[in-house]
Amino acid sequence: MQKTITVLPGDGIGQEVVEAATKVLDKVAERYGHQFEYRYGDIGGTSIDKNNDPLPQETIDTCLQSDGVLLGAVGGPKWDNLKSGMRPEQGLLGIRKALGLFANLRPVTGHESLTDSSTLKKEVIEGVDLVIVRELTGGLYFGEPKERREIDGESGAVDTLAYKKSEIERIVRQAFEMAKVRRKKLTSVDKANVLETSRLWRETVDEIKGDYPEIEVEHMLVDNAAMQLIREPKQFDVVVTENTFGDILSDAASMLTGSLGMLPSASIGSKAPGLYEPVHGSAPDIAGKGIANPLATISSAAMMLKYSFGMLEEADAIDNAVAEVLRNGHRTGDLAKPGEKALSTEEMTEKVIDAL
Numbered sequence: 001m002q003k004t005i006t007v008l009p010g011d012g013i014g015q016e017v018v019e020a021a022t023k024v025l026d027k028v029a030e031r032y033g034h035q036f037e038y039r040y041g042d043i044g045g046t047s048i049d050k051n052n053d054p055l056p057q058e059t060i061d062t063c064l065q066s067d068g069v070l071l072g073a074v075g076g077p078k079w080d081n082l083k084s085g086m087r088p089e090q091g092l093l094g095i096r097k098a099l100g101l102f103a104n105l106r107p108v109t110g111h112e113s114l115t116d117s118s119t120l121k122k123e124v125i126e127g128v129d130l131v132i133v134r135e136l137t138g139g140l141y142f143g144e145p146k147e148r149r150e151i152d153g154e155s156g157a158v159d160t161l162a163y164k165k166s167e168i169e170r171i172v173r174q175a176f177e178m179a180k181v182r183r184k185k186l187t188s189v190d191k192a193n194v195l196e197t198s199r200l201w202r203e204t205v206d207e208i209k210g211d212y213p214e215i216e217v218e219h220m221l222v223d224n225a226a227m228q229l230i231r232e233p234k235q236f237d238v239v240v241t242e243n244t245f246g247d248i249l250s251d252a253a254s255m256l257t258g259s260l261g262m263l264p265s266a267s268i269g270s271k272a273p274g275l276y277e278p279v280h281g282s283a284p285d286i287a288g289k290g291i292a293n294p295l296a297t298i299s300s301a302a303m304m305l306k307y308s309f310g311m312l313e314e315a316d317a318i319d320n321a322v323a324e325v326l327r328n329g330h331r332t333g334d335l336a337k338p339g340e341k342a343l344s345t346e347e348m349t350e351k352v353i354d355a356l
C-alpha cells in the first residue's frame with residue numbers, strides 16, 4: 001500500500017522521537033512491501049521561530065492531504081512568555097480543531113518485564129491490554145453556560161454538562177469499530193444513576209450494539225471503573241466514556257505502565273486523517289541529548305497503521321518488537337534502574353528495528 005504521512009516533529013525531544021518512529025516505519029514498509037511517503041510540517045515553538053506562527057496554514061493543508069499525521073511534541077520554556085502572546089500549544093489545539101478530532105484513544109499495555117520499575121504488582125500488570133476511548137469535543141469542558149453567578153444569595157459558579165445524541169453516537173460507533181479489531185469487548189463508562197447525560201449515553205450504546213452482535217457490551221459506573229482499572233485492569237478491552245471521565249480515567253490508567261516515555265495516543269476524526277502522538281511533552285530537560293525514550297512515539301506509529309491504515313499485522317509486529325526489546329532487558333534512561341546501562345534513543349530504535 002502507498003500512504004502519505006505528515007510528520008510534525010515540533011519541539012524538544014519531539015524531533016528525536018519522531019525520527020526514531022519514521023525509521024521503524026521504514027523497516028515495516030520494507031518488510032511488508034508498503035510505501036510510506038513523509039511530508040514534514042512546522043508546528044509549535046520551532047514554527048513560531050521560523051514562521052512567526054505556531055500553526056501555519058501550510059501545515060494544516062499538508063495534514064488534510066495526508067493519510068495520517070505523526071506528531072512529536074510542542075512547547076518549552078523558550079516560548080513561555082513571548083511578547084507576541086503566541087504559545088506553542090496553540091499549534092496543537094489548532095491542529096486538533098482543524099482535523100475535527102472527536103475521539104482520543106489511549107492504549108495501556110502492561111509489560112510484565114517493566115514491573116520492576118513500577119510500583120504495581122506483576123499479577124496486576126501481566127496481560128493488561130486495554131484502550132480508553134475518550135470523547136473530546138463535548139461535555140462539561142465545553143457546555144454553556146459556564147459562568148460565575150449568584151446562587152441562593154451567595155456567590156457561585158456554574159458549568160454545564162451537555163451532550164447531543166449525535167456526539168454520543170459517533171464516539172460510541174468509533175469504540176465499537178475498535179473493539180471489532182481487538183478482543184471484542186466494550187465497556188461503556190457513565191454515571192447513569194445520577195446524570196441525565198449518562199442515561200442518554202447508556203440508551204445510545206444499547207441502540208448501537210444491535211449493529212455489532214459480535215461485541216460483548218457492559219455498562220459500568222465511573223466510580224467502579226476507577227477502582228476496577230487499578231484492581232484488575234486485565235478485564236478491560238475497549239473502554240468508552242465522555243470527556244471528563246475519560247480525562248481522569250486515562251491519566252489514572254496510564255500509570256499502570258510505568259513511564260511517560262512508554263505511552264502512545266491517537267486522536268480520530270470523522271473524515272480527516274488521525275493524529276498520532278506520544279502522551280509525553282517536549283521534555284526540555286533532556287532535549288538534544290539523544291537519550292529520550294522513543295517507544296511512546298514508535299507505539300503511536302503502530303496505532304496509525306492499525307486505526308488509520310487498517311494494517312493490523314504490521315501494527316502487531318511493531319508492538320511485539322517493542323515487547324521483545326523490553327523483555328530482553330533493554331532500557332532507556334527513564335526505565336533503567338540505578339546503575340543499569342541505559343540505551344540512547346538511537347540504540348533503542350535499532351533494537352526495535354532488529355526485533356522487527
Ligand code: ATP
Nearest residue numbers: 075260261280281282283284285286292293294334
Ligand atoms: P507538557 O507540558 O508538554 O506536558 P511536561 O514538562 O509537563 O510537558 P514532559 O515534557 O512530558 O512533561 O516531561 C515530564 C518529565 O518526563 C521530564 O522530566 C521528562 O524528561 C520526562 N520524559 C518525558 N518524556 C520522556 C521520554 N520520551 N523519555 C524520557 N523521559 C521523558
Ligand code: MG
Nearest residue numbers: 279280281282
Ligand atoms: Mg505536562
